Amino acid sequence: MDQKLLYERLGGYDGLTIFANDLLPRLQGDAQLGRFWQNRGDDGIAREKQLLIDYLCSVTGGPVYYTGRDMKITHKGMKISENDWSIFLQHAGATMEALQVPKQECDEVVAFVLTLKNDIVEP
Secondary structure, three states, X not given: OOOOOHHHHOOHXXXXXXXXXXXXXXXXXXXXXXXXXXXXXXXXXXXXXHHHHHHXXXXXXXXXXXXXXXXXXXXXXXXXXXXXXXXXXXXXXXXXXXXXXXXXXXXXHHHHHHOOHXXXXXX
C-alpha cells in the first residue's frame, strides 16, 4: 500500500502553516498559557512561529530542515506544568477540529506530541 507521508496528508507546508496560524493565537490568548508570550517582541514571536512551522514540517516527513533547538532545551526553565500541558492539548485538539483534520491524522499527531511531554513538562 502506498501511504502518503503525514506531512502530505496534513496539507504540506501550507497546511502546517495554517495549523500554526490557528494554534498560536489560541495559546497566546489563553488566560493561563498567555504568560509565555508576555514581554516578547513581534520579531521573536514571528521567529518562534517560523520555527514551529519548520519543526512540524520536519517531524511529519516534509522536506524542511529544522534548525531550532530540541524540545528539552527549548522548554527548560519555563516551568511548564501538567495543567499547562493539558490546556495546550485542548487547544491543539480545537485547532485540529476547526481545520477538520481527519481522525487518523489527528491520532498520529497526538501520538507524536505525547512523546514530547517529558521534554516539555517540568516535574
